[in-house]
Amino acid sequence: MSSGEQLIDFLYINDVIDGYLLAVRRLMDNKVSGMEEYAISLGKPISLKELVMLYGKIIKKSMLINWGGRLYHSREVMVP
Numbered sequence: 001m002s003s004g005e006q007l008i009d010f011l012y013i014n015d016v017i018d019g020y021l022l023a024v025r026r027l028m029d030n031k032v033s034g035m036e037e038y039a040i041s042l043g044k045p046i047s048l049k050e051l052v053m054l055y056g057k058i059i060k061k062s063m064l065i066n067w068g069g070r071l072y073h074s075r076e077v078m079v080p
Helices: 013-028 048-059
Strands: none
Touching: none
């Protein structure tokens, strides 16, 4: 695996749907001028490595992962 520093920001599906509905309402109410950019986030990202460690703790098993065993790709997304 890579070093596992990529950040992941999980959301509840209902929060994603609410975000889409808000964007649609803005369009339908003619409140959009030009191009707008939207982002939906809890603001509490965790690293891939933290996620795997948490998962291992929950299932009570250690993960045999070679962190840092591969380099990051040149276009790898590190921050959502």
